[in-house]
Amino acid sequence: MKYDEINFGKATGEQEGAHIPELLRMGFIDKGNVLKKLRDEDRFLVLGYKGSGKSTIAEKIRLESFPEDQTSKYIAKIQHLGDFPFKSFAKIFSGQAEPEAKYPSTWSYLINLLIIGSLVKDAAFYYSENNGFREKVERLQQLGLLPTEDLKQLVVKSSKSSFKVQLPKVIEYMREDKTEIKDNDLLFLHIIESLNDMIKGFIATKKHLIVLDGLDDVLTTRELQYTSLSALVYEVNKINYAFARDRTNVKIIVLCRSELYERLPGPNKNKIKQDSAIVLDWYHDPRDPENSMLVRLANLRAGIAVKGEIDIFSTYFPNTFNEKVIAHFLLDNTRHTPRDFLQLLANLQPFYQGNKFSRSNILSGLRHYSLEYFMPEIKDEMVGYVEFEKFEQFVSLLNIAKLREFKLDLLDRISKENSILDLTTIVEILEALYDCSAIGCKWQNDRYEFKFRNRNSSFNKEVTIVLHHGLWKSLNLV
Known part of the structure; x- marks a missing residue:
């Protein structure tokens, strides 16, 4: 079976239950x-x-x-x-x-x-x-x-x-x-x-x-x-x-x-x-992807299509990408949730050309995922926490800054120079983004912290702010 013939599911449980219930009956992990x-x-x-x-x-x-x-x-x-x-x-x-x-x-x-x-x-x-x-x-x-x-x-x-x-x-x-x-x-x-x-x-x-x-x-x-x-x-x-x-x-x-x-x-x-x-916490150290429940879930759903057991990562992908095991690399572009991971795998499908993915195919799929899924998903999660117009202004600020990592004072300076947002609003948006794991924090010893890794963590405006990998391509940072 070809990779693009696998049905990884819908973006919502309601749609899956209505249109492809067999995925829920046979492709569900009762964690x-x-x-x-x-x-x-x-x-x-x-x-x-x-x-x-x-x-x-x-x-x-x-x-x-x-x-x-x-x-x-x-x-x-x-x-x-x-x-x-x-x-x-x-x-x-x-x-x-x-x-x-x-x-x-x-x-x-x-x-x-x-x-x-x-x-x-x-x-x-x-x-x-x-x-x-x-x-x-x-x-x-x-x-x-x-x-x-x-x-x-x-x-x-x-x-x-x-x-x-x-x-x-x-x-x-x-x-x-x-x-x-x-x-x-x-x-x-x-x-x-x-x-x-x-x-x-x-x-x-x-x-x-x-x-x-x-x-x-x-x-x-x-x-x-x-x-x-x-x-x-x-x-x-x-x-x-x-x-x-x-x-x-x-x-x-x-x-x-x-x-x-x-x-x-x-x-x-x-x-x-x-x-x-x-x-519900699906996080697992991505350096050990073989034991990740998300990897198991993806293979379980693929197994429904091929009518048997399969490891899609060894079957359809190169073993490594950017010096990481391929499953590790793919997980790094998600927030370790079933929706993120399955949608990433689905967004790669239009770029599959047979046999195994090439490097350029994977990069094209990641760009599609970042533009069509990840950024819109973050925007949806901001509803109720951040005014739409202010968030759009914040995105334009990130586009001007062109930085994957930055300090708050630098972002504030760029915002003032371009008359975009005041510091209080920037901090409010960053706090909301941290809560949905769209950004993380980085200490001087290169220790990274995201909400999906540690649910009890909170945004720290004194350290370096890090954009999630899933946002990079939507902001033209790669």
């Missing part, structure tokens, strides 16, 4: 036994940098969960929050309480409805033991609260004052206690409690998994989003604990970018992370 920890154990929070495989995990869970399959133990529903209406969300639970008090209750309301929407798909929905549950579902459907396939519409509907008028009717349908409650905030809390009671009373045949993905797709610098997402993590932690304690066959899974999680407000983030998070 650290993640699937079992999420489905059956106490971990619910998946943290990782963009491209580290969070959505791929979600799609893998979905593909192995079928309501109609008697051999499957799970029913999974992925809810994407990419176009989530945060402004409407903030209006659902009206009242004078602080957001830190209102937002968790609002998430509980929405999550409970998502769960009930999933339970409806369970074969046990029609069991006589669940007659009461089924009657309440019909009432919720009449009120327009079910089905919950479109969370955005549910949020918008629940935020309108016309919905608030229906709250007493919801309680009337949901509770045996017909005591009149006039306060809307109290009514809302009673609705949440009633929905929760419905879930706990349901006799399920499978475990129901609700996966919340896309939290960072529309991230802006608005404080509302950070506060509401922090409340989401807090409330999911609380809900999952209650379900585990009461042996309720439901679990909520949250996927979140590592750098976003670190920016969320709240005093208990580290406790939740230590007890309930899985951190």
